[in-house]
Amino acid sequence: MKAAQTLIxxxxxxxxxxxxxxxxxxxxxxxxxxxxxxxxxKEGVKVNxxxxxxxxxxxxxxxxxxxxxxxxxxxNKADINQADKDGTKAIHEACSRGHLGxxxxxxxxxxxxxxxxxNDRTPLxxxxxxNHIDIVNMLLRYKANVNQTNKEHMTPLYKACQIGNVxxxxxxxxxxxxxxxxxxxxxxxxxIACLEGCLNVxxxxxxxxxxxxxxxxxxxxxxxxxxxxxxLEICKLLLHNGANINTGDIxxxxxxxxxxxENHERxxxxxxxxxxxxxxxxxRNVSPLHxxxxxxxxxxxxxxxxxxxxxxxxxxxGNSxxxxxxxxxxxxxxxxxxxxxxxxxKQNNEGKTPYDVVQGREKETIIEMLNRYKEK
Numbered sequence: 001m002k003a004a005q006t007l008i009x010x011x012x013x014x015x016x017x018x019x020x021x022x023x024x025x026x027x028x029x030x031x032x033x034x035x036x037x038x039x040x041x042k043e044g045v046k047v048n049x050x051x052x053x054x055x056x057x058x059x060x061x062x063x064x065x066x067x068x069x070x071x072x073x074x075x076n077k078a079d080i081n082q083a084d085k086d087g088t089k090a091i092h093e094a095c096s097r098g099h100l101g102x103x104x105x106x107x108x109x110x111x112x113x114x115x116x117x118x119n120d121r122t123p124l125x126x127x128x129x130x131n132h133i134d135i136v137n138m139l140l141r142y143k144a145n146v147n148q149t150n151k152e153h154m155t156p157l158y159k160a161c162q163i164g165n166v167x168x169x170x171x172x173x174x175x176x177x178x179x180x181x182x183x184x185x186x187x188x189x190x191x192i193a194c195l196e197g198c199l200n201v202x203x204x205x206x207x208x209x210x211x212x213x214x215x216x217x218x219x220x221x222x223x224x225x226x227x228x229x230x231x232l233e234i235c236k237l238l239l240h241n242g243a244n245i246n247t248g249d250i251x252x253x254x255x256x257x258x259x260x261x262e263n264h265e266r267x268x269x270x271x272x273x274x275x276x277x278x279x280x281x282x283x284r285n286v287s288p289l290h291x292x293x294x295x296x297x298x299x300x301x302x303x304x305x306x307x308x309x310x311x312x313x314x315x316x317x318g319n320s321x322x323x324x325x326x327x328x329x330x331x332x333x334x335x336x337x338x339x340x341x342x343x344x345x346k347q348n349n350e351g352k353t354p355y356d357v358v359q360g361r362e363k364e365t366i367i368e369m370l371n372r373y374k375e376k
Contacts, residue, residue, distance in 0.1 A: 022051060024040055029057035030063070031064070031066075032064060037057070037073070053085050058073050058074070062090055080110050080112070081110065089115055089117070091123045092115070092126055095135055097130075103123075104138060107142055113145075120148075120150040120151045122148045124136065125150055128168055129160075131165055147176075147178050152184050155177065155178065157179070157181070157189045160189075162193075164193070166200050170204065173204070179205055185218075191214075191216065194222040197229065206241050219250040221243065221247055224247065226238060230264045256278065257286075259271060260292050260295070263300065279313060286316075287310065289305070290313075290324055293337075298336070305336065317350075318347065320342065322337045323352075326357050327358070329360050334370075
């Protein structure tokens, strides 16, 4: 303080910027040096001067939670509506940083409760995605728009589900947040909760009548993504609440397909135990058994075969599971398929049998296995 006063007495410029384009009031506000800020204001400093990112001293004081300095700046005509290059205003900054007292003070100065930044995020949206429950509740008391969307058509509820904050989810739903609103990609709050594995949030959404089979633009349902992500308990809950066990995406990949693709054995077992269609095919006529053979996952292949998977079902290229297993040189799976009466002379669209596609180090061994079954 004394040093600042001395420099001012010697006619030092109070608005001069240093190499990083910050002026004395920017630095003092950022560090919460109340007395220095007060001195500069009394000397007529430019309180609303913007740096290269269009941030002001008010932004910096809020960023670091210096509420006394914030109040001082506001009392000296700091522009509460000044936005930086990202459209961030004072209220957005305070909500992002989690400074409850500052948020409360700002709300008393102006009607900015639903102001948006450049991504159309409101203070409530930012507080929700930043995991600040106290600020969320305060904004709701001030009647913030609970269903306002950002540019991706996501609502605060979507973000609360993404981070898995049960309290924020509950607060938003209590204020009539729309439970089935979809983003531009078709994602719902339920879908994102399943993706993130938030079981408690999934339960809350289902109790609020979330549509369990609502799909994204790519045809992915909450159940399908739960199978892909190995969320067994969520899968059980969704199925109990009416999820369709066989609904596939736009490529006709079913939950069983994706569980096999990701090598989630426990999900495969769960699906089969609940009567998933074991011989479902996608648009390339690929079955779950093809995928299991491609991934060289013996336990999954065995599970599928024990549930009557068609051992000779061919894909769009005419390849059977045995073709795939031979191509992948997996002796165990080849032997398992042969035990289940796989056709060793089946030709694909190129006229090739499993004999013809065998290659690599295991070629002789696998051909011997095929020959033994051919002789039977």
